[in-house]
Amino acid sequence: MAECIEQSRVACALGGIYTALAIDRVLPVTHTGPGCLAQAQGIFGRVNGGQSPVPFEESVVPCTDFCNTDVVFGGGEHLRTVVEKAIEYYDADLIIAVDGCTAEIVGDDIEEVADSFEGSRIPVISAKLPGFVGNNLFGHSQILKSIINQFLEPTNEVDPLQVNVFGIVPFYDTFWHGTLERLEELLIAIGLHPNIIYGHRHGIENVKKIPSAGFNLVLAPWVDLDIAEILEKKYGTPYLQFDNVPIGPTETTKFIRTLVEYAHLDQIAAESYIRKNEDRYYYYLNRQQPFIYSCKYVPKDFYFIGSASAAVSITRFMVNDMGSVPLRIYITDNVPKERQEAVRASLYDVELEDKDYEVIFTEDGGLAEAELRKEHESRSVIFGSNWDMLTARALECAFIPVCAPYGQTLLGTKNYFGYEGGIDLFSDYYGEISVNPQVAFIG
């Protein structure tokens, strides 16, 4: 298979700084060309539900604007000056100096630059993010590893009910913020003490609390397992992997029961929570059946094109709760070879007798369009990113965006997490089918 990529659904490693930008008052200082961040901004910000980081929006992220003279003379001193000014001008809790391709090739020592600020008003750490080494998921991991290895202090106080949440990659998972807010509510409801480092009302204090967790929760088929493994080794914190962000009653109930069993939580209270929320889910679905079964074609199959994390969430919900069948699943975010079998296993772990669908690992998003244009089921549904919208329209399929780049719309608090997320996705799904006469109209 060719190594080239059409329709990239990932950014380069520098896109990993969105993980830093998602932590309140953490400021990356980029030792890169002037436009590197703008590329990630397109896919994770502007065309991803109109999101931008708060408080450090992209256009004020300090950057050395690496240029030819830095290639010739080295850019280390240039970076040092910009970090110095950043400390003077920004009200930040932590600065992460990061580099990109050019500084890496030239060999600028960003670690030395970061170390030289020891004892400064704002702590400075560093992370290497060359795009030729990996994509934004590699960058995400590099940022978290830098924070763990260079910033965290060990602790003797462990709260057995404290759970750190990993596996949801801010911005790359378009729905990250809304998901984390709802997840936090759920974890509190079943008796845990969630510690979430990203988003509104969280921040550096949550970061500092990472070592005191009773366990780490990884909500993903593979992302952040490396982080959980490091934390286990470093602080002895065990981790629990649940292989997806649960959508709808089947997965969410399973998720709650898994947590209850693992953390020895109050089973009766949890079951009561489950019952109440499942009832509510089916109450809402009940209201909408007459709309669906009113001279409409109801698709029973779907294609998925996008991240491994979203693939598992969507596949579980669509198969287990919605009664649909995957036709083909394209995973476009370069899952490491050693993790691919686990992802594949997750994608076939569904309540379905005949699992006659293919899972394709490719970074080439254009492959999906090329193959589907040759041959596809008509009146189906495509789950993917904005790259798939025109393809879906051309193939007369419905289209539901679930991955970055999500599209040019405002996201608000939108997410598909949990029971309520199931209701929302159910509604978006049938809503989209209904407004596409080529899919829904039966004459």
Next chain:
Amino acid sequence: MAVNLNLQTSECRETRLGSITGYHGTLKDMARQGCEGCLKNSKRDFSTGCSCSHSHCLDQLAGLEGAVIIDHSPVGCSAGLCGYNRSLSSSFYESKNADQKRNLKIFSTNIKEQDTVFGASEKLRSTIQFAYDRHHPKHMYVVSSCVSAIIGEDACSVAEEMSEELGVPIGYASSEGINSKIWASGFDAYCHAVSKALLKEPSEKKDIVTYVGFYPKGRDHIEWMFERFGFKMLFLTGGSNLDDFAKASESKAVFGQCGAQSSYLCGALEQRFGVKYFQSHLPYGGIGVERFLREFGAYFGKEDIAEEIIKEEKENYAFRLAKVKKKLQGKKVFIALGASFAYEYTRMCKELGMEVVHTVAYHYDPHLDNETPDKVAAASDVYELDQDVPTSVNDGQNMETMITLKHNLPDIVISRAHRASVWAIKQGITAMEVRIGLPMVGYRGLVEFGELVIKTLANTNFEKKFGARYIAPFTKAYLESEPFSFIKEAQNG
């Protein structure tokens, strides 16, 4: 003679035109220094990121009908191009080509670490072949990146070889972000590539005027004027095809949306095919269109027609213009825009009776790519209209713009695309993103703009309340700093 199509690549603006990204003072002083050849660039000791030439080369090439782009780079250098995809708007280019309903076709060669050691020419070759097999395009472009340039890839030769092998034009654009502080250098790289790959010798000269810009949108503002002169219009914009480029040399006149995006292609047409490049007076607003039409009319010996059009255009909008001027008289405006439109809007705002408190230009070109010694439009305004305004030049440095804004509290900020508006709104200041290009032509463009400013200022509750709740994540040292304190020594080049 600025354009040199014999070179493999376009030279960056700094060396080709003496363009700058660091200055503060007045327009008069800057234009004068620019004309006298003594304008120096100032560097900063603190900077933020913004945009690079690479991405602006890619977005222009990708918009052409039937084109496939090969980005010879690591995975992320074209990731942001989803922001230009046709899925976002089906009417970007007002083109009826089927192509407009399909995704942009951009491939990354996906340069990896081992390629930085062993080279990636084979990867480029196989990507071109792969992309050709997938799409069978009519034309292709190879665009180099920072990484391919630093590791010394000869992407141009590969493009030439593959062009011969596949029998399709494969243009080469050298557009590395580290090569120029001015993202408009990427527009030049696009222009250089299409000039070499697509322009053809004319079989005859026709009464055609070519427009070079982002979009043909707003053509109804100006097409009727050229029709009065007996000219048809040809558009070299996104959505244009091979045929449009092949015909461009037949035209007798060319003008561009602005000096940043259009100068190089206009200059190439003038230099190679004698197409007169009109750049000293841009047709925006009332004063702008009058001077543009008089210059155009005089060149073709049709002064009387120019006067007729001006009279008609002026009369058509006189009533609305008077109303707009009355309401906007004395309103304070702060402008942050690209090299040309920063000063076009400065003139237009003044034409409407507004007070321009400060103008930020994202770069400044003391010269453009025209063959004649004519001044650039901003300098023409200085010398012909005695135009002046406190001004600064920064490449989208919003930390600098923000402080400048704090010292010049305006009624409204007028900007576009590079987030100066965002930082205005956060501080409780009303802002408006404005149009550029043909929709701004003439008294019509001026009046429509003025009416929008009036609407925007009619209710400022949102930004007032939003601004009051906003907590700036910056220190006192920054918030109380003097404007332009980042700017250090000025230097040549």
